[in-house]
Amino acid sequence: MAESGTISVATAARRRRVTLRIPPISVLLLLIIVLMCVFAPLVTPFGPNDVDPAHPFAAAGGQHWLGTDELGRDLLTRLLYGGRLSLTVCAGSVVIAFFIGTIWGVCAAERRGFVEEILMRTADVTMAIPQILFALVCVAAFGASLLSLTVITGLLLAPTSARMARSVTIQETSLDYYSAGIAYGAGKIRLLTREVFPNILPALAGQAVINAASAMILEASLSFVGLGVQPPQMSWGVLLQQGYGFLYNDPTYAVAPAVLILVTVFCLNLAANRLGSTRHRKVVRP
């Protein structure tokens, strides 16, 4: 039949149906984590700041599934409420990176030449500084509020999105349908938004999922060193920091947020791989 990398319409349809029916385990796990954080009050009977000084560092099991912290606060409850902030920062920055990165990359691909050089060399410069250090510089300059944290993380991730958007847009605009559209007299903006954008969306979505993993790590790193989410507000990074302070008293305190960060990042990576691998299959039209 067709060359490698292409499959028939029937196979493609079958595969699509299968992937639609059973979402991959990684996506299911992510969904469970998100839902548990969103509906935290329904999951646990405790409040995140309910202290119980009589039972500090309680062991896991019984009433407190993951035990308690130094003030007797329920660890699972704090993780779920902390997850709300972690996930909010993560989602917010991914959206910012998506919008800025897409416009940035599509503009570079569309205006070849001088504008492209400027735009893409700017991306190079921002990527020459290790992300976490760039984040430190921005936090030192703009402060560590929740909003600034989200915007900073989003801006840091935008260049990677921009590179992806540029390369897929260049690929897409070299195809016949685009030149046909131009020849037919369609406006560039209209062509880009109505025809090109839906075609490059899967690639951009894959990049956005990878960005979500990076955002998670960045937020956790910054909060861990005390330059991200500020206590008494909590995120997984903050909880990891607090657990790290009691490493010798109660290792589970640090392990719980660490494992949650790992599982989330791992699932995001797996989901991104999956998006990436289905993206390249081209359907042969009869």
Added chain:
Amino acid sequence: MQFVIKRVVISAILLVATSVLIFAILRALPGDPVAARLGTAQGVNQAMIDRLRSSAGLDRPLVSQYFSWVTGMAHGNLGRSYFTDRPVSSMILSALGPTLELTVLGVALSILVAVPAAMAAARRPRGWLDRSITAIASAGMAFPPFVAGILLIIVFSITVHWFPARGFIPLTQDPVQNLRSMILPSISLAAGAAPLILRYLRSELVTALDSDYVRTAAGKGAPERRVMLRHALPNAALPSLTMIGLITGYTLGGSVVVEYVFGFSGLGALSVQAAFRRDYAVLQSVVLLISALFILVSLTVDLLGWWLDPRTRGHRG
């Protein structure tokens, strides 16, 4: 030769642009580091603030501040910390050791793990060994270095007491203890870095092993070991060289928080502290230094790849 000149020029421009960017961001908001330093101290008056500002050069125009920073750098004079008044260059020098050692060990360990693992995986693509190595690699990629560090401390320092949990012992003082204190931090960095090389090298090796020259070599009766090491690996390793530049960036960034976890007073810890105190004089120089290291390593790796490849060596390319 044209290639070399072009790469060097691009790196130099990148470095200058990086310094401008760092400087511009830190001066973007009208915050005042001197006020932050004096903070709640008693009896602070405007005259005192003005004197401190002018001694730190903060009352001059931004452009002239930038140029005095850059020209000072050429003479090894990076100004003084706004906070402790110590010369920035001596603060950086004393913090350089742990970071450099950590980065070198982290990158070396990643290569030592990734190359044999990639060869083992590429021998039978999609075989059980390949599948398990790839699975372990993708799990490793999910480990942010500092999270890996905390888990390693819990397992190897608290549960079984094999390695010290915190603290850096200089190599010159006690090489054995130094290495012992370096093992866990290096593993934390390599956990995320090794899979990056591994995945790339593996796919390059699979392509190489599938090629005509490997089939010819095997057909002439060369043992599998020789085919892998002499024929496939050099060709596959060449494009993978660029990954080493990437790994170095990853390791330099990762070491920032890893140093914090293991209580090393390296460049990462220094930059976190400087960000806390809004000590721009220290922060801008540390961040620029680390970025310069990253740019330099990428340049070296690129040039090395160009020189090692007989197809491009001595040609314009």
